[in-house]
Amino acid sequence: MSTDLHTQDPAIAVEDLTRRYGAFTAVDAVSFAVARGEVFGFLGPNGAGKTTTIKMLTGLVRPTSGRGTVAGLDVTRDGARIKHVIGYMSQLFSLYHDLTVDENIEFAGGLHGVTGARLAARRDWVLAMAGLEAERRRPTGELPLGWKQRLALGCAVLHEPRVLFLDEPTSGVDPLARRAFWDVIRELAAAGTTVLVSTHYMEEAEYCGRLALMNRGRLVALGTPAGLRDAMPEPVLRVAVSDAPRAVAALAGAEGVLEASLFGRVLRVVAADAVSATRAIRTRLEGAGIVCHGVERVPSSLEDVFVSRVRSAGGAVIS
Numbered sequence: 001m002s003t004d005l006h007t008q009d010p011a012i013a014v015e016d017l018t019r020r021y022g023a024f025t026a027v028d029a030v031s032f033a034v035a036r037g038e039v040f041g042f043l044g045p046n047g048a049g050k051t052t053t054i055k056m057l058t059g060l061v062r063p064t065s066g067r068g069t070v071a072g073l074d075v076t077r078d079g080a081r082i083k084h085v086i087g088y089m090s091q092l093f094s095l096y097h098d099l100t101v102d103e104n105i106e107f108a109g110g111l112h113g114v115t116g117a118r119l120a121a122r123r124d125w126v127l128a129m130a131g132l133e134a135e136r137r138r139p140t141g142e143l144p145l146g147w148k149q150r151l152a153l154g155c156a157v158l159h160e161p162r163v164l165f166l167d168e169p170t171s172g173v174d175p176l177a178r179r180a181f182w183d184v185i186r187e188l189a190a191a192g193t194t195v196l197v198s199t200h201y202m203e204e205a206e207y208c209g210r211l212a213l214m215n216r217g218r219l220v221a222l223g224t225p226a227g228l229r230d231a232m233p234e235p236v237l238r239v240a241v242s243d244a245p246r247a248v249a250a251l252a253g254a255e256g257v258l259e260a261s262l263f264g265r266v267l268r269v270v271a272a273d274a275v276s277a278t279r280a281i282r283t284r285l286e287g288a289g290i291v292c293h294g295v296e297r298v299p300s301s302l303e304d305v306f307v308s309r310v311r312s313a314g315g316a317v318i319s
């Protein structure tokens with residue numbers, strides 16, 4: 001029997017979860033388990049299948065095949081019950097803009113049977129967490145996006161769910177608001193809430209305990225952010241050049257260069273082998289009349305890992 005922490009009495013467990021729309025497979029035989037109190041991230045470009053997976057886990061979409069449980073409930077049979085033990089926040093926040101802050105919280109309470117003294121206590125918690133004590137009688141539509149986002153999070157966890165699903169919850173909000181949001185997520189997880197969050201922000205992925213990298217409906221890698229970076233087999237090189245955009249084109253097809261991309265004014269190269277690629281890079285750049293100020297090996301980023309895993313799975317990244 002497995003003694004893996006993530007598979008012993010997991011908060012979420014799925015096996016071969018699949019969803020097809022006609023001939024198109026949106027989610028393709030995905031399997032993973034999430035431990036209680038874990039912050040588990042889904043990382044992938046638009047269309048990777050993150051939302052569809054979350055919808056299957058929250059009882060909103062029926063799987064075509066495969067199995068899954070959330071808080072011990074079966075995603076195929078117990079969809080209606082699952083909705084009461086989870087919290088769910090989508091990209092659209094699900095707030096009523098004509099209602100005041102207080103009224104939105106009361107509405108969320110009504111949905112989940114939170115009433116009376118418990119509602120009052122939970123409302124105070126949400127107002128304090130979101131920094132909205134002074135705004136409680138304002139129409140929600142007037143609030144800045146970052147506040148709306150924290151209010152939506154408060155409404156999603158008003159009933160203290162055991163498992164919280166967040167589908168790209170920070171889309172469009174500024175980095176400061178995003179950080180404040182993540183502080184709350186970490187507090188919730190420390191108190192025992194399991195969090196499954198989807199994102200396409202690499203820096204946000206770093207906040208997750210473990211990550212599932214998704215592309216074209218498939219799970220292409222699973223691990224901690226550091227573990228995924230350390231396990232990347234190909235070296236990554238940083239190349240300082242006089243004309244980076246032209247250098248990207250000059251390096252196409254160079255020996256040992258698997259991928260050359262531009263980050264600001266710096267060139268990043270994923271290489272098959274650092275020594276031969278460095279030699280080939282210098283030769284190619286010289287041939288193109290581009291000055292090379294240096295080539296150095298740098299730690300891989302999650303973005304590098306993502307591209308590397310997709311390549312080794314024989315696919316292309318959709319964007």
Ligand SMILES: Nc1ncnc2c1ncn2[C@@H]1O[C@H](COP(=O)(O)OP(=O)(O)OP(=O)(O)O)[C@@H](O)[C@H]1O
Pocket residue numbers: 021024025026044045046047048049050051052053168
């Ligand atoms: N109801 C549907 N009918 C047909 N195709 C669908 C349906 N829902 C999703 N898809 C397709 O399934 C694929 C995966 O979509 P999904 O929304 O799960 O991706 P995602 O990773 O969440 O991306 P995003 O960040 O854009 O939400 C996409 O190609 C999408 O067009």
